[in-house]
Amino acid sequence: MMNGIKIFITAWLILVNADIAAKVLIVGKQQKYKLISEALEVSSSSDTIIIKSGTYKEGNLIVDKSLTIIGKDFPVIDGENKYENITIKADNVIISGLKLINSGLSFIDDNAAIKLDEVNNCIITNNRFDKNFFAVYLAKSSGCEVSNNKITGVKTSEASSGNGIHLWYCKNIVIKDNYIKGHRDGIYFEFVQSSLITGNTSEDNLRYGLHFMFSDSCSYSENIFKHNGAGVAVMFTKNVEMRNNRFENNWGGASYGILLKDITDSKIENNYFYKNSSGIYIEGSNRVVVSNNEFIENGWAIRLMANSMDNYFSKNNFIGNSFDVATNSVKNYNEFNNNYWSDYSGYDLDKNGIGDVPYRPVKLFSLIVEKNRPTLILLRSMFVGILDAAEKIFPALTPETLIDNLPSMKRFL
Amino acid sequence: MIEINSLNKNYGSLNVLKNINLNLAEGKITYLVGPNGSGKTTLIKSILGLVKKYDGSILVNGELLNGGSGYRKDIGYMPQSASFPENLTVRNIFEMVKDLRNNTENMDEELISKFNLKNEMNKRLKNLSGGTVQKVSAALAFLFNPSILILDEPTAGLDPVSSGILKDKIIKENGAGKTILFTSHIMSELEDLAQNIVFILEGKICFEGPLNSLINLTGEKNLERSVASVMMGKVA
Amino acid sequence: MNSLLKILKYQMQDNIRSKWVLGCFLFFLAFTYWIISFTGEAPKVIMSLLNIILIVIPLISIVFGTVYIYNNKNFITFMLTQPVNRSSIYGGLYFGLVLPLILSFIAGVGIPILVNITIFSESIFTLIIIFITGIFQVLIFTAFAFLIATLNEDKLKGLGLSIFIWLFFTAVYDGLILFLLQMFQDYPIEKFALGLTLINPVDLGRILVILKFDVSALMGYTGAVFENFFGKTTGFAVSILVLIIWFILPLTLGFKKFSKKDI
Numbered sequence: 001m002m003n004g005i006k007i008f009i010t011a012w013l014i015l016v017n018a019d020i021a022a023k024v025l026i027v028g029k030q031q032k033y034k035l036i037s038e039a040l041e042v043s044s045s046s047d048t049i050i051i052k053s054g055t056y057k058e059g060n061l062i063v064d065k066s067l068t069i070i071g072k073d074f075p076v077i078d079g080e081n082k083y084e085n086i087t088i089k090a091d092n093v094i095i096s097g098l099k100l101i102n103s104g105l106s107f108i109d110d111n112a113a114i115k116l117d118e119v120n121n122c123i124i125t126n127n128r129f130d131k132n133f134f135a136v137y138l139a140k141s142s143g144c145e146v147s148n149n150k151i152t153g154v155k156t157s158e159a160s161s162g163n164g165i166h167l168w169y170c171k172n173i174v175i176k177d178n179y180i181k182g183h184r185d186g187i188y189f190e191f192v193q194s195s196l197i198t199g200n201t202s203e204d205n206l207r208y209g210l211h212f213m214f215s216d217s218c219s220y221s222e223n224i225f226k227h228n229g230a231g232v233a234v235m236f237t238k239n240v241e242m243r244n245n246r247f248e249n250n251w252g253g254a255s256y257g258i259l260l261k262d263i264t265d266s267k268i269e270n271n272y273f274y275k276n277s278s279g280i281y282i283e284g285s286n287r288v289v290v291s292n293n294e295f296i297e298n299g300w301a302i303r304l305m306a307n308s309m310d311n312y313f314s315k316n317n318f319i320g321n322s323f324d325v326a327t328n329s330v331k332n333y334n335e336f337n338n339n340y341w342s343d344y345s346g347y348d349l350d351k352n353g354i355g356d357v358p359y360r361p362v363k364l365f366s367l368i369v370e371k372n373r374p375t376l377i378l379l380r381s382m383f384v385g386i387l388d389a390a391e392k393i394f395p396a397l398t399p400e401t402l403i404d405n406l407p408s409m410k411r412f413l
Numbered sequence: 414m415i416e417i418n419s420l421n422k423n424y425g426s427l428n429v430l431k432n433i434n435l436n437l438a439e440g441k442i443t444y445l446v447g448p449n450g451s452g453k454t455t456l457i458k459s460i461l462g463l464v465k466k467y468d469g470s471i472l473v474n475g476e477l478l479n480g481g482s483g484y485r486k487d488i489g490y491m492p493q494s495a496s497f498p499e500n501l502t503v504r505n506i507f508e509m510v511k512d513l514r515n516n517t518e519n520m521d522e523e524l525i526s527k528f529n530l531k532n533e534m535n536k537r538l539k540n541l542s543g544g545t546v547q548k549v550s551a552a553l554a555f556l557f558n559p560s561i562l563i564l565d566e567p568t569a570g571l572d573p574v575s576s577g578i579l580k581d582k583i584i585k586e587n588g589a590g591k592t593i594l595f596t597s598h599i600m601s602e603l604e605d606l607a608q609n610i611v612f613i614l615e616g617k618i619c620f621e622g623p624l625n626s627l628i629n630l631t632g633e634k635n636l637e638r639s640v641a642s643v644m645m646g647k648v649a
Numbered sequence: 650m651n652s653l654l655k656i657l658k659y660q661m662q663d664n665i666r667s668k669w670v671l672g673c674f675l676f677f678l679a680f681t682y683w684i685i686s687f688t689g690e691a692p693k694v695i696m697s698l699l700n701i702i703l704i705v706i707p708l709i710s711i712v713f714g715t716v717y718i719y720n721n722k723n724f725i726t727f728m729l730t731q732p733v734n735r736s737s738i739y740g741g742l743y744f745g746l747v748l749p750l751i752l753s754f755i756a757g758v759g760i761p762i763l764v765n766i767t768i769f770s771e772s773i774f775t776l777i778i779i780f781i782t783g784i785f786q787v788l789i790f791t792a793f794a795f796l797i798a799t800l801n802e803d804k805l806k807g808l809g810l811s812i813f814i815w816l817f818f819t820a821v822y823d824g825l826i827l828f829l830l831q832m833f834q835d836y837p838i839e840k841f842a843l844g845l846t847l848i849n850p851v852d853l854g855r856i857l858v859i860l861k862f863d864v865s866a867l868m869g870y871t872g873a874v875f876e877n878f879f880g881k882t883t884g885f886a887v888s889i890l891v892l893i894i895w896f897i898l899p900l901t902l903g904f905k906k907f908s909k910k911d912i
Contacts, residue, residue, distance in 0.1 A: 251868035277869030297692055299866025320692020322859075322866035342693050368827075373870050374839040375830050377846050379859055380696070382704055383823035411690070424911075461730045463912040486732040496723040498663035509659040513652055513731050537666075550727075 021046070028052030036061055036077070043067055045090075051075045051098070064089045071097030074128055077113075079103040084111040085132075091120040096127060103132040105160055112137035112166070116144060124149065134162035135183065142171040146178060153182035155206050163188040163211070164202070167195070175200060185211040186228065189218065198222050208233050209250070212240070221245060231256040231276060240266040250276045257298070260285045267291075273298055279321070282308045291315050292412065300326050300366075304402075309333040317411050318342060318361070322379060325361035325402065326370055332402040336361065340408040348409045359407040362398045364391035414439040414592055415460060415561065420469035422455055429455045430467070431616040437594055437609075439560075442587050444607035445596040446640060452616040453596045454493075457563060460594075461490060474560065486514060489559035493566040495550035499539035503530060503549055506538065507556070516557050524552040527578045543570050551579055555586065562586065564595040580606065604636050612643055619643055653737040653744075656728070660745020670749045673709060677701070677757025685765050691772045692862075695779065698758065699858050702783035703851050704819055707790040710750060711811045714794025717746055719804045726912055735908045743795055743900065750787050755780060775861045781889075782854040788896040789850045790815070796903035799910065818851045843878060847887065850895040857888045 025039040025047060026032065033039040037058050039049045045066045053073040060083045063069070067090075074097060079085040082104040086095070093116075100113035112134035116122055121143045129135040129151040136146050151164045164180035166188045167173060173192065177199040180186040186202030189195070189212045197220035202209040209225035210232040212218070219241035225232050231250035234240055240263060247257035257276040258268070263285040271293045273279035279298040280290065283305040293316045295301035301321040302313070306329030313335065318324045319342040338354070346357035365384045369376050378384050391398060420433040430452050437443050447453050458464040460471060462478060462485065471478045474487055497506050507525075511517055525531065528548040533541065541549070547570045554562060562583075568576040583606060587593055597604075610627055612620040620627055620643060624636060631639040664670050684697045718725070721742070728738050762769060762776065769776055793814055801807040826845050830838065846852040859867065878884045 249865070251865055253869055255869070275865045277865050297862070297865065299863065299869040319690060320696070320862075322863040342688070342690060368831075372830055372834045374834075374842050375827060376867065376870050377842055377856070378823050378827055379855075379863055379866065380699060381823040381852065381855055382700075382820045383827065385700075386820070458912065463726065463729055465909060465911055482732050482734045484732070485730060488730070490727075490730040492723065492727060492730075494723060495727060496721075497727070498660065498721070498724060500663045500666035501659060505659060505662060509655070510731065512655045512659075513728075513733050 023047045024050060026050045026052065027056075029054055040065075040067075059083045061086045062089060063087070063093055063095075066090050066092035068094040069096070069098070070094075071099070071127075074099040076101060079111070079113065079132070081105060084109070084115055085113045086115070088114065088116045088119055088122060092122065093119065094123045094125075096123070096125045099128040099130070100132065100135070101130045103134060105133045105162075107159075110134050110137055110162065110166070112162070115139070116141045119144070123147075129153075129164075132162070134166055135164050135180075137163075137166045138168070138170050138173060140169045142173070144170070145174045145176065147174070147176040149178045151178060151180045151183070153184075153205075155182045155204065158184050158206050161206055164205070167192045170195065174198075180205070182206075185209075186225070187211070189213065189215045191215065193217055196220070200224070201226075203227050205229065210234075212237065215240070219243070224248070225257075226250065228255070230254055231259060231278075233259040233261070234263055234266075235259070235261040237262075238264050238266070242266070242268045242271060244270045246272045246274070247276055247279070248272075248274045252277055256281045259283075260288065263288055268293060272296070273301065278303050281305075282311060284308060286310050288312075289314075293317070295319065295321055295324075297321060299323065303327070304332075304334060305329075306331060311335070312337070314338050315408075315412050316340070319411070323363060323366040323369075326366045327362055327399060327402060328370060330397070330399045332399040334402070336402065336404040338406040338408055339404055340411045341404065342411075344407050344409075346407065353409050355407040355409055357407075359404045360392065360395065360398060360402070361404065362402050363388045364397055367397055414474060415594070416472040417456075417460075418470045418472075420456075420459065420467055420471065422452075422459065422464065422467040429616050430459070433469070433613075433616075433618060435611065435618065435621070437592055439592050440587070440590045441608050442583065442593045442595070442606050443609045443611055444604060445594060445611045445613065447596075447613035448644065451613045453613055454565070456613070457565060457594075457596065460563065461485070461488065486516075486557070487560045489554035489557060489562045491550050491554035491562075491564045491567050493569060494543075495546055497538045497546070497549070500537055502535050502537050503541070504534040506549060507534075507553070510553055510556070514557055519558050521555050521558050522552075524548070524555050524578070524582060527582075528552060528575060544572060544575065547571055548575060551582075555582060560591055562591055562593045562595075564593070566597055567595055607636075610636070612640065614644065651737075652733045653740045656733070656737060656741025657745045657748070660741055661748055664746055664749040665752070667749070669713060670753050673750065674753035674757045677754055678760060681758045682761040685761050685768070689768060691769045694762075694769075695772060695775055695858075695862060698779050699855070699862075701758070702779060702786055702858075703855055706754065706783055706786045707819060707851060708812075708815050710787050710790035711794045711797075711815050712808065713750070714746060714791040715798045715807050715811045718742075718795060718798035719807065729912060736904060739795070739904045739907045743791065747787055747791050750791065751784050754783050754787065758783070775858065778857050778861050782857050782892075785892045785896060786850070786854055789892070789899070792896055792899040792903065796899045796906070799903050799907045818849055822849050823852065847891050850892060853888050853892055853895070857885065857892075860884055860888070 025043055027036050027039045035058055036056055048068040051071045053075045055076040055078055057078045057080055076099045077085045079102045081102045085100045085103050103113045104111045113129050113132040114124055115137040118140045123145045124136055125147045127149045131154050135151045146165055161184040163185040164183040165175055169191045171193045173195040175197045180202045181204050184206045185208045186205040187210045192215040195218045199222045201224040203226045205228045207229050209228035212234045214236050216237055217239045221243040224246045226248035228250050255277045257273040257279040260282045261284055265287045268290045269292050273295045275297050277299045279295045279301040281303045284307045286309050288311045291314045295318045297320045300323045301318050302325045304327045311334040314337045317340045341359050344355055344359045346355035348355055364387050415437040417433055417435040420430050422430040445453055455464060459467055473484045476484045530552060567579060583593060607624055610624055627639045631642045633639040633642055684694050794811055797807050797810050830842055
């Protein structure tokens with residue numbers, strides 16, 4: 001929103017103050033410039049190009065000056081399935097109000113509707129993207145903002161589909177309030193630092209809603225990830241903060257609310273996990289604090305692999321999950337403390353809000369299922385209930401230390 | 414009228430009925446008598462279609478029994494011990510049977526009034542005494558003016574006054590030309606009504622004929638003694 | 650057919666006033682009310698209801714149904730002496746019992762839910778499945794009860810058999826499946842396991858509910874067989890179909906037996 005205002009103020013200043021050196025170039029059928037490339041050619045830095053509605057098929061447009069490009073009524077820039085629509089090679093470029101379609105599928109080049117290549121302080125806002133290979137692609141850039149864009153793709157196969165917003169070796173980037181659907185990965189982060197992903201909705205993507213690797217000190221918050229082929233993957237990273245996101249309906253054997261792989265010293269707080277095959281899958285991760293999250297009706301709320309240590313789970317609500325916690329080992333070096341478990345059936349005689357009997361979130365049946373998947377078909381049968389009850393009374397096979405000693409009697413609000 | 418031809422029935426190796434030939438003439442009162450386990454009940458059940466697997470043939474009013482249920486509209490049946498759904502009222506029971514028989518005309522409600530059942534109409538069956546249930550059962554048997562009445566131990570459980578009422582009713586209906594078959598394993602107060610006695614023992618008919626010919630045959634004083642002497646094997 | 654409906658009408662009148670049916674209704678009502686007010690959470694309520702429909706309802710239906718036939722023996726005999734065919738009597742007795750039971754279940758469970766419908770806003774469809782499954786369990790296990798009581802003159806034997814059938818379908822059978830799956834876990838026997846589960850009406854009912862409620866877990870299993878079955882409407886359609894077969898089969902078998910039987 002702020003950016004929108006900024007752009008219009010800039011544009012307005014440019015328009016009324018003829019004294020300023022900057023020019024306004026208008027492109028359109030009835031205008032002086034019929035083609036965008038003509039306007040790009042004659043423009044100089046700090047000029048504004050206004051593009052009137054229409055369809056422009058001009059191959060690859062290269063922006064190598066600090067221009068502000070504004071579309072009126074979403075003019076269509078068509079890459080004809082061959083070209084990269086716009087390549088930005090200058091700093092301080094603002095692009096807004098365009099509709100970019102059909103960036104060319106290529107197995108050699110990552111053709112994008114808009115590519116930012118080694119630039120600073122650019123803004124891509126309020127655009128529409130449809131049927132592109134890659135939509136927005138940032139490489140080796142910093143200080144840029146991608147916001148309020150609507151990005152839709154045609155899901156076909158992983159090979160012939162690119163990412164919605166793709167960042168590679170970037171720094172200080174803000175990805176905000178975008179809507180992304182039908183790409184390979186909705187948002188892709190690789191070697192990104194100190195960046196923020198917030199307020200986005202990423203759904204129905206082929207692979208990950210967010211694919212996040214080697215990106216230290218980033219955070220993502222207030223996003224919605226749903227119906228993605230594999231959920232969200234966060235890998236090989238330190239100091240990630242994941243807050244207030246919603247992870248919903250990510251179904252599949254390899255589909256996760258969040259997949260954590262080799263993550264250290266990170267925080268997962270106040271997120272909402274609803275009906276995912278696995279809420280959080282944790283592998284090789286250490287010192288991750290998982291607190292104040294809601295895990296509701298997931299297949300497995302948490303799958304904790306044995307190579308993870310010192311992770312801390314506290315004040316989460318576990319409600320109606322098929323399995324609360326599953327693990328692949330009888331050893332456990334993680335801590336569960338003061339969570340609310342809807343399956344807890346203990347009592348609270350001293351009325352301090354904490355159950356007097358510890359809760360064991362790993363059921364015998366979840367161990368059986370872990371080793372022998374077809375047994376899943378017996379889920380919630382009376383026989384399995386009897387097995388679990390027996391194991392509860394005489395724990396023999398479930399990890400002894402994976403236990404919540406202070407289970408909350410009341411759901412955390 | 415009921416015609417039974419060479420009726421044989423066995424449960425496994427047990428022959429319950431052995432070659433029964435019997436003709437219950439129209440308008441007659443027949444008394445089927447015999448000890449417990451003699452085959453009386455099986456015979457009645459066969460006529461009523463409760464027993465389905467047997468050899469031989471049964472005709473009721475000229476209609477051969479072959480699994481259909483229609484012939485039973487001509488039969489009124491009073492079982493030895495009746496029971497009805499306990500949460501229904503007496504009125505419900507009467508309505509139900511009327512409904513089932515699709516018959517609401519030509520009702521014979523004499524027994525309902527004579528037995529004073531009008532006052533019991535709103536009571537549920539579970540609150541009735543055994544005798545009252547028997548009265549309901551008797552009233553139902555006569556209700557539809559059937560041409561055949563089959564009464565299984567009808568006076569068992571009835572007080573003497575009610576027995577008398579029932580007896581009078583039987584006489585009256587017989588006067589109106591109805592065929593009546595009743596049974597008993599002991600001698601009952603109805604025996605003097607019998608115009609024809611069928612004595613059945615171990616699945617066979619030992620005697621069939623009027624009361625006085627049985628008495629003549631055995632040389633005994635009354636039916637009870639005659640029956641006893643038949644059972645003792647004095648007469649073959 | 651006409652006389653079936655007439656018998657049905659009076660049987661319903663009788664059963665709806667029966668203390669047993671009233672007792673069932675009060676039990677369902679009290680249990681559902683209690684579990685809602687105690688937990689206040691839709692998932693937990695649904696899981697408790699699942700136990701009701703998969704364990705309690707089959708037990709009630711099969712025991713009550715068996716006892717019902719034995720207790721009404723004299724009356725059934727009386728009905729048979731009326732000019733009504735046997736199919737109408739059997740059908741009338743069956744539906745006359747089943748409908749009040751279903752009503753007591755729907756009303757007993759439904760009223761507390763309707764009162765607290767706001768907490769179930771996200772689970773309406775699961776609830777519908779719960780009701781459908783519960784209704785099928787009544788239909789199926791009452792049909793079994795009638796079959797058992799028709800086949801066995803001995804009350805004690807019939808009742809014993811009923812309880813055995815209940816125990817077999819609710820617990821023993823699943824134990825056998827688990828045993829098989831563990832024995833042959835190195836072989837691809839998922840299809841077989843799925844087939845075995847579909848044979849048991851209680852498992853089927855359970856699968857219908859978990860298809861809705863635990864779909865995220867079921868879809869987390871990568872086996873193609875499961876995914877194809879659970880992921881599509883096929884699973885639902887097949888389950889309903891098999892449930893219908895389970896209800897028709899014992900009912901017609903019992904009816905066939907009843908029509909030929911010497912009373």
